[in-house]
Amino acid sequence: MKRAVLLLAATVVAGVLPGRQPASADDAASVAYPQNFRAWSHVKSGVIGPQHKNFASLGGIHHVYANPEAMAGYRSRKFPEQSVIVFEWLEWREQDGAFLEGPRRQVDVMVKDSQRFAATGGWGFQRFVKNTSEPAAAPAPQACFACHNQLKKDGLVLSTYRE
């Protein structure tokens, strides 16, 4: 019993209990699935139509959502730590010339944490598979960063917010 208590104490000190910050170097640079992001602010939406070169993989309706920290960033273009931006990609379904939201293709997430993600401009990047919280193997964070890094004056974020 005494041994178990000591072990628990050591675990708490190390900060590896479930729900705590990850401890290994690899985990420290992972991006968590953004639970309940649909309740955040809706930044904007767009459509990838049949004539677009990436219609097969991205065709349909997409939405951008932002947590409160990121919303402050959209107004100042200086995104504070813990900003999270979610890009939700949906297929669409046609109905008499109208297009309705279809199944989710994937969710792309960027998280601002200058310390954990110093190697990619202070932002962590992760794609999640379809309508799940399962991380996708690709694209690599460095590939996301290569494009976003061209947007330095906008805080590495492409989208803008209209009031």
Place this chain on the structure above:
Amino acid sequence: MKRAVLLLAATVVAGVLPGRQPASADDAASVAYPQNFRAWSHVKSGVIGPQHKNFASLGGIHHVYANPEAMAGYRSRKFPEQSVIVFEWLEWREQDGAFLEGPRRQVDVMVKDSQRFAATGGWGFQRFVKNTSEPAAAPAPQACFACHNQLKKDGLVLSTYRE
């Protein structure tokens, strides 16, 4: 001068200064412009494409937003008093097969107040012109109600929310 002050006082008592609650029976059934609705929850979006019969007047991207009361209603399909649902209609702009949000066509609002809007199923209906808070002359609330009243089991609301 004295006459002007008296007139102002009478106006204040009547409650018709800008920004005050309306006082007449007609005004009591008016729907206020939903300030800051873009910060509410985003329910869903849709697209009216070129093949749609109403493309000329409604073509583009539209969004549905709900205040917290209405969000409770989306989950129970019993919309509480003070529920407000906003239907924002935007034109779109094509860019290499992608379609971006364009200028606002109009904003359609429905407000739940069983007492004030008893004549239209407990919901007030109002369209606002383009990107302004100016009420549109048409459609009449009774015209909106005629269609919405076919959705009794859904609380007179067409849209649904996905988590």
